[in-house]
Structure formats: C-alpha cells, structure tokens
Amino acid sequence: MVWAKHQAVQIGDWVSGTSFLDERFIGYVESIGGNGTVKVFVTQSDHQEAIGEWVEGSLAKLDKLDDYVPNELSDLQSLMDLALMARDEAWFNELAGALRAVETNRNGAAPSGDKPYGSGNGQWTRRVKID
Known part of the structure; x- marks a missing residue:
C-alpha cells in the first residue's frame, strides 16, 4: 500500500x-x-x-502535501489579480466562480446581482479586461 x-x-x-x-x-x-x-x-x-x-x-x-484550495475571500481575490496579470482568462473565471460560491455560503444567498463578475457595473468591471 x-x-x-x-x-x-x-x-x-x-x-x-x-x-x-x-x-x-x-x-x-x-x-x-x-x-x-x-x-x-x-x-x-x-x-x-x-x-x-x-x-x-x-x-x-x-x-x-494536500493541494491548496483557496476558500477565503482575500485569497481568491489575490489569485484573481494574479490571473489577470498572467492574462489567464480560464483561471480567472474558475476563481470568480469559487469566489461566488464562497460569498453565497457566507451570506446564505447569492451575491448581489446575478451577473457574472465583470459584466455588471460593480467593482469587478474594471478588473476583468483581458487583452
């Protein structure tokens, strides 16, 4: 074994x-x-x-060692910044989904707005532009 x-x-x-x-x-x-x-x-x-x-x-x-799975808001937001710097849209979208799940679990309801991150008028709009 x-x-x-x-x-x-x-x-x-x-x-x-x-x-x-x-x-x-x-x-x-x-x-x-x-x-x-x-x-x-x-x-x-x-x-x-x-x-x-x-x-x-x-x-x-x-x-x-166990794989690290970020589940804190600050960790996910930092990794999202890194994904943007790396211009890795797929990784960013994966992290955005994980962030929504954490917010949902923390608040007991869906995050404000049903729009994916970056498609609304909120704080994320400026952060998702990937050339």
Missing part, C-alpha cells in the same frame, strides 16, 4: 520528507528517477543551508 501512496507523487507536487543527508524539508518535486530517487527544490527545512537548494531523497521518505 505504501507503493501506491508514493506513486501519486509527480513532478511539480509539493512534498514533505527527509533527504539522504537526514534533512527534513518541504519543497516541490523537480524530477523522479527510475530507481526511486527524487530531486526536490527546498522551500523550508530544519537545515537553513538547504533552503533554496536542490536535495535528493527517496520516494519512500516523501509525503505528498
């Missing part, structure tokens, strides 16, 4: 684990070797020198 758990780890996934030098770390997977070795870019570690560096470890000593 351990094998199946670690098979889910893919390049780009965020993981927590221990390196071959016994350093605890959090980072993202850069590559996975055929022999079960993994190269990880470290963003947090118990060894300060490892932060910002690549470390190698065993796939068996990694735990995949």
